[in-house]
Amino acid sequence: MAHKSLSENISRGVAAVPKIVDHDERRLELVDATWRIIARLGIEGATMREIALEAGFANGALKPYFPTKDTLLEFAFGHVFNRTNQRVAKVTEGKTGLPALRAFCLEVLPLDEERVNEARIVIPFWQKAINDPQKAEIHRQSMEEWLASIRQYLAEARKAGDVSAAVDDATLAGQLLNMLLGAQIGAALAAGPDADPGLADQLEGYLTLLARGEPQP
Amino acid sequence: MAHKSLSENISRGVAAVPKIVDHDERRLELVDATWRIIARLGIEGATMREIALEAGFANGALKPYFPTKDTLLEFAFGHVFNRTNQRVAKVTEGKTGLPALRAFCLEVLPLDEERVNEARIVIPFWQKAINDPQKAEIHRQSMEEWLASIRQYLAEARKAGDVSAAVDDATLAGQLLNMLLGAQIGAALAAGPDADPGLADQLEGYLTLLARGEPQP
DNA sequence: TTTTATTTTCTATAGTTGTAGAGAATAAGC
């Protein structure tokens, strides 16, 4: 009788023999181990045995929490988006317009090691999504939300006078999103922490283009 | 004694028993079959058996031409860049500045089915390159060349007055390259031929931003 | 036709993978 959710457990009250592990939490632990393995060994090295080992368990221990490998991977991939969105929500909180847009992009760009690792996870995800409609749908939905956010920030920035480009917002949003996605590739394939392609400068430069303003001082 | 090159064969003159297949050409045939398989079944379905079958051969027939699967894949991946660069050279021939830049981008963007299939090949390549320095180097080198081309086109366009953005060319080139790479993701994961994100419009919009000009007529 | 170098097929092998499930280990409540 596996796969009970946290809420189910709690609501059960005083049971004959209470559960010892919180299944929801355990699933997150396993996802974390999966991320570490993918970042370190690549998706090809992410076998059930290796993931279990990384999480501190034996081969078959994942079964009760994820009935199949695909279930585990899909959950793990989905949570990359979740985590990014949580971070984004935090840094954009209370902001609107250009500041919000800048914060959004700075949070999505792979500017530190943690987010470079996320790039090393999302690329295998894309590869799997190419031939897996269910995974492609996860991507599509997230990107749709991101596009909507960007468009809103752009509209606000226009009202504030920070954006006055002669290009419609939907097109700009598409450009920016593609830039953000492309940056993941460069970061994931970069040899070491060297060779920073100046992503922050690219972002500032792009925002400058949107302002269609005069050369800055 | 496999892996003789075409030139070697020809220069051998009248031999006891002339070779029947051109090894170089056969390798290209196999690469083509590999592309088709990856585009149709994904990189996971690209087993030696499946590739051999697609090329019209039995299981072990690839051996004399590619001693190992990795050799085959690396050759196949490298040729995607080759082919793209050949197409790019053709469409930019005689052009400079903004027209050259536009032609370059239009050729790299996944605007038709053939290039969407190439996107479906390059994403698995990126995934493999994450944990394979040799493949990452193929990517790095191609991107360096592309960046150099873009920078040159930008410089020419500036001279011609088509670009007057208050952002340096290296940064602009980085932006544009990332946009082009990001576009591959969207195209490869798009469900059908529907849902075109308006890549051509995005490109034109970006070039408009570079002009920093007034709204077009 | 016979010879001969080349090309291809076919079978075999060693290794790895996801998954299943019996049994041992565990820890809470009596």
Add this chain to the structure above:
DNA sequence: GCTTATTCTCTACAACTATAGAAAATAAAA
């Protein structure tokens, strides 16, 4: 200490993989 539901370990297995290499097939030259 004993019971019991849960959790984990361990072994097993069937499927699939890349690769090796012997043998058959092929086609040009003599």
